[in-house]
Each structure stands twice: as C-alpha cells, then as structure tokens.
Amino acid sequence: MEDRVTALTDLDKRWLTEAVRLREEHAGPLEDQEANRRARQAGGDLPARIESRALWLAERDGMRSALQHWKQGARLALAALVVLAVLSGAGLALAALGDSLRPVNVFWALGSLLGLNLLLLLGWLLGFFFAGEQGASLGRLWLWLSEKFARDAQAAHLAPALLVMLQRQKLNRWLLGLLVHGLWLLALGTALVMLLILLATRRYGFVWETTILGADTFVALTQALGALPALLGFSVPDVAMIRASGDNQPALELARQAWAGWLLGVLLVYGIVPRLLLAALCLWRWRSGRARLRLDLKLPGYSQLRDVLMPSSERLGVNDAAPDALPQIVRGVGDAPSEGALLVGLELDDKRPWPPALPATVSNAGILDSRESRNKLLEQLSRFPPARLAIACDPRRSPDRGSLALLAELARNAGATRIWLLQAMPGQALDADRLGDWHQALEQLGLSYADSAPLNWLEHGHD
Template identity: 45%
Template sequence: MTSRAAITTAPQDNPPWQAHWLAETIRLREEHWGPLEDADAVRQARNGPGALEDRILVRAQWLGRREGLDQLIGRWRQGAIISLLLLLLIAVVAGIGSAAGALGDGTRPVNVLWAVGALLGLHALTFLLWLLSFLLRPAHTTGLGRIWLWATRKFARGPDAALVPQALMNLQARAGALRGLFGTISHTLWLAGLAAALITLLIMLSTASYRFVWATTLLQPDTFVFLTRALGWLPAQLGFAVPADDIVRASDNSQVLPATAQAQWSVWLIGVIVVYGVLPRLIAWLLCLMQTIRAQRRIHIDPALPGYATLRDRLLPAVQSSGIDRPVDPLHQPQIGAGRTIESGALEALGTHPLLVSLELPSDIPWPPGDLPAGIYNAGNLDSREQRNRLQDALAQSHTPRLLIACDARQTPDRGTLGLIASLTDKAAQTRVWLYTNDEPSSTSHRTQTWRERLTEAGMAPAAIVQNSDQPLRWLETGDD
C-alpha cells in the first residue's frame, strides 16, 4: 500500500504537461469504458487547490496511481525513447552509408553532381515537402515523426495501451504542438544522418585520395561552371572555397589535375553538405523545438470536453459544508483519547499527531484501551459511512505521521474492510494494522493468519501487521518498534 508521503511528493518531479497527459488518458478511458470509482480521489481534489483545472489534475493523479495508468505512461515513454534511439542509429548508419557510397573506394573518379545528389537529394525532397506541409492541416503532416509514433506503438501492450498515445496526440493537437513535435523528431533524425555523412566525408577525404570529375553528353562545360558557382556561392560566404573556373572546365575526366584542384573540390563538396544539408535541418529543428516548447505552455484543461464537464458539480460543489453550521453529533464525531475532542469544523486539528482508529469493533471488546497515551488522537470506532467519510476528510487535510488501525482479529476480513484500510493507508506517512483481541485466545490464530494473508496480498508489509504482544501503542506514540 502506498504511503501518502509518496503520493503527494512524486508529481512534483514531472513536468506539468505530463499531469495533463495523465488526465487526458483517464478522460479517454472513462469515455470508452465508463466512469471510475473515484470517491476518494474526488475527496482529495476538493481538499486541494480551488480552481477546477487543478482539481481535475489532482483527481487524475490519484486515479492514475490507483489504476496503474501512470506506470503505463512511464513504460510508453521508455518505449518512445527506445524507438527514437533505434531510429537515430538507423539514421546514423544510413548517413555513413550514403557518404561511403558517394565517394566509393577511390579506384574510380567521383562524379561531383552524383555525389551531391546522393548526399542531399532525398534530404532536399523531404525538406521541400515539409515546407509545403505548412499549406496543409497539422493532422496531414507526414515524415519521420509519424514513423517514430508507429514504432513506439509497437512497444505498447495491454488493454489501455492504445489510450496513452491517443491521449498524447489529443493533448498536443489541442495545444497546437503536433506539427512542432513531429517536426522536431523528424529533423532530429535527419540531422543525425547528415551529421554522420559529413563526419564520414571528412574522415574519408582526410585519409584517402579521390579524383573529382563531371561527365555529360549534352551539356557544355560552361553549364558546370555555372552550377558550381551557383551551389558554391552561399558556402563561399561562410568561408568554403569554390573551385576556379579553369579547374571546373578541366575536370572533365580527360586530364589529370593536381592535388590542389582535388582539394578545392573536396572543400566545395563539404561546404555544400554543411550549408544545404546540416544548417537547414539545424535551423528547422531549433524552430520546431521552440514552437513545441511554447505550445506546451498552452496546454490546459478544457472543462467543456466530455468527461470533464460532468466533474464540475462534484469537484466544485455549489454548497459545501464548512462543518460549523450545526452542533457536534456526539454519536458520530471522532473522539480524541485522554478526554480530548476534535471540535466540529476543526478537522485540521489532527495536524501532525499520531492517530488511532478502530473498524467496527464489537461491543464486547473494551475500547479504547485504558493505557492510551495522552498525545494520541483517538478517532473512535468507525461503524458508519458518515464516520468513515468524516475521518477521510480529516486525514486528507492533515499530515498524520503514524496511523494505527485496530481490527477485530476474530472476524474474517472482507473486501470493504480491506478497501477502507487501503484508503486510510494512503493518507498517512506510516500505517500499521492492529489485529486486536481482548485476551488473544488461541482460537483466533487461524483468522489472524487469514488477515495477514489478505493484507499482504493487498500490498501491506508484513512488519506493518501487528498484534497486542507487539505493543502497537508504543510505536504509535514514539515511532519506535
């Protein structure tokens, strides 16, 4: 059973948009399969922030932990990272292969135009399609981002697995971040491939000798002079040299050129890859990343969405009892040990005091114990729904360090009792269950073992299940075993 301390501190480690992601996942689940039982989650939300959006997020946090959806989102994120890393590896290998294929093994001349086409052709085509995609709706965007989403879904398993990516896409689409998200991923992969190709070019050109030529049947040499100048003008502004016109005309594979001429072609080729390949992808990646980050800040809860609209009356009730409009009900008001009483309307009086509570103890068992220390609050014997709700409201507003729940060891634990214990356990830093008997007769040993088995199956540590001989009141008072 999860302690309240773990539940209240964990969400602070996650970015705000992940809390909205969890809320959207729960909204879709309830839309598909009906509302979840959320009495305790609603109680926690109503004791939290006053805004409806914040209360919806608190409710989603509690339901997500109970239903395991937060862990499902965590596993989906791990799968997303793994699929992205695999795609990055493929992009790097493809970049290395394209560079090696463009230059060859050095035994044959390198056709400069074919080399440029092999290194930048597919990149230029997809980059142009990405620019044209701005004329389309974001839902029609294509590219490596969609491939990443498809690959990520292959890692998801389970009946709720399909809800997680659908919730993420819904969230990003409403915030206007879908195009930026896919664009960031797509440009990341292209940038990795082009960077790998560039590094491979530098290594191969630095460690081997290559001869660059152009070849044509129809075009004139001056055409290649023009193409070389046109492609080399922008790189030249960044310091990449352009081969001289006479070197371009002489590179027709009819004569052997000096090494300096081949070096000029090498610098020109590198400059073309940097300026028309790496830099556009880098700029596009930065723009998409900034657009995604800005869009994440616009993520919010839309109360008009199906599933959220019905929560308004429950999370923001028009009339909510303050607890001071009527006298204390002596039959149902939680009591404090040693003659002290929790005043009506002051449930927060629990504060940081240790708390003792019993669940439906029969009248033949004397309660509370006569040796109850004065510093311990006694919430009484819970035997009605009203008492249980009042105590859970009180615990939700307090910071109870230790909670001791006494149960009749002679009774067989049922599902309702175990559920109540689990709900109370979530609201204290430490909780123990006291299998209470007046004299611990041997006839209760079998049912005591049943209690231990059921509580252990529910997630309670064996050491947190105690009996009279374990002196539970001493632990409740001091925290020492």
C-alpha cells in the same frame, strides 16, 4: 504515492489526465468516490482538482507506472531511429564518394548527399503550410515502436492521449518537426564527418559528365552553389578547374582539394544549416507551447466533473458577487411537525474522526461535501424537519458566502439550529482572525454557535 506524483512533470500530469479521460470515454466512468474526495480536499480551481483526481486514479489503476514504461519504450524507439540515422548518414557518404578507384562525378555525389533530403524537406514544408501535418510517417513509426517496446496493457490510452492533447494545442507539428529535423541533422552530420574521414584517408578525383549540356552550364551552376559556402571560407573551383574536370583530367592536386572543399561546403550550407535552423525553431515553439498547455474544460469528460469536484457551496463563495447583506433566516417549517435531533458536518477533513459518539435520540446525517449530498439533506429536511439541528464546521476554512448561504438554508428547515465550531486537531492551530470572521458572520446570520460538542442540547433541548 504523493512523493511519486511530485516527480511528474507538468506535461506528464496533463498527459495522464487526458489518458484517464479517454479511458472513461471508451470504457465508462471509473470508481472514483475516493479520488473525488481527495481532489476536493486538495482544493484549488477546477483544472487543479480534475488533475488531482486523474493522478490518483492513474496511480491506483497502474497508468502511472505504464507511463514510465511507455517513456522508456519511447527512448528505446528514439535510440533505434538514431542508430538508423547514423548508419544512413554513413551510407550516404560512402555512396557519394565510392571506393576511390574511379573518379567521383561531383553532381552525382551531390545528388546522393542532398537529393532525398531536399525532396523530403520540400514535402515537410508543403505539409506544414497546406496540410497542417508533417512528419506523420516518421511520427507513427516512433509511436508504434514506443508501444512495442513498452509492452504494458495499461499504456493503451497513453499514445492517443498524447496525440489528442498536442493536436488540440497544435503542438504535434513542432514535436514531430523536432524529431524529423533532428534525425536528418544527425544523418547529414554523420555524412559530413564520414566525408572528412574518406577525403583525409583516400585520394579522390572529381569530374563532371554530360551528354547534352555544355560546359558553361556546369561552370555557372558550380559557382552559384559555391557562393554561400565561399563566404564561410570553403574553396570553390575556378573556371579553369571546372573545365579541366569536364575534360576528365582529375589529377591536379589543387583541383582535388578545391572540389573536396566545395562538396563539403555545399553539404553544410544547403543540407545541415537548414535542418539545424528548423530544428531550433521547432524546439523553441515546442518548449514555449508546452508551458501553455491547459485542460480543455469544455470537453464532456471534464465538464461533467464540475458539480462533483466543485460543490455549489464552494463555487458560490468564489464566483458570485458579494451580496449587500448576508441571507436572513426565516423559519420555513411552518405547521409541519418538527421532532428529533440531527447532527451534520460541513466539508470536514477526512482525517478527523467522525461522527462522535451520539446519544440514541440523535441522528447522524453524515458530511455534506457535494451538491448531491446537500440536495439530499435539504429534501429530507423539507419533509421531516428536525426540532434541533447541529452543524459542525471546521473554522480553519474561511466562512465564504457559499457556506454561509448553505447554513442559512439548512437553518430555515429546522426548529432550532446551532453551529459547532470544531476544535483544532492535535498538531494543528486555529487562526484567531479567521475564527473571529466566523463569529461575526454567524452573529449576522442570527445563528448561535459553540466550540464544544452540543450533544446535550441535541438530546434534551438545553445545555
């Protein structure tokens, strides 16, 4: 499973984490004891542990494979939209030039090529600046097609999780913007290529027609629209050509070429270039924003995991300021009778066989790896303090302040306490410096320690 998880991108990991949160929010908490234990064992800060827990649950419950199915469906949906864009672009070109049997009305052709594009572009800009959402219809179509193509029951929370995660970081506008502008760029690019093919293989005449406007209006409009394309080398009809086209005399060869160049230039400058620039902007903002995606730890589904994944003994060692001195052990058993012997492990690796074979008079208190288990044992010790308490610690871990404070608290509730510093398992090695830190810290606490099992001491009270 670990090899498959490493193949996930950072976005996939956060996506699955959000999907698991939504699933638990709607259907209730999942059975997650093993996932929590593995997350604590993996270590790291709280977001890393939440992510580790979610990935294990996603793998167990099939959401990991559902994500792959959903992404395959998304690619198929995108391919369908790409085909639609290509066909639409070819249709725009054919509608603009017609069958070459009749002269082409240049401004009608221009409206066919750019009219819908400019209207939707204006709508996108208005939605971007005023509504904060854009491309919603196309985005919903893409998500709907993705779910239809995925056909996986476990993918039900994936699309909502993606939207929630992106909306929280305001990245949905850039992703959908990239989709919208990319498809329009493809459609207009196809239209440009189709225009070149038609103009290269057919003879078209160009005219402009009007009933209420004068020739000067079309002259001014044509030259204004052709100013920017002219800077890129596209031809622009001169005044005589424009007026001649208005007289329904399209047969001049130079006029045909000038109008064809003008139409191509206007399509490129006012249709393709704006979409290209906006697509590049959306791509840049999407990539930069995606790298900053983080879990929102204030959400209830994540905040409730803090105590489970970050036991207080760990958090004390990381977050609290260093005390002037280590806690002093003052025996708190008082007049309460203390009897029996107890062995407990502190945050031991699950790969270590535990517990060892114990004498009949020695009880096993399990492994302390959470706030709940710690509080439960402390409550038990306060009511029934043992005469002898042995605490097994893994010296590969650093003796942080939280762990030492817990050892002192446990020792206060026992008649006598001894720390068992476990030997390394086969294939592992102990850090001599870290082991020395343990010795120094335990001596300051006044706790005795040994590197061999204190079973005889637990059973008889002496070695």
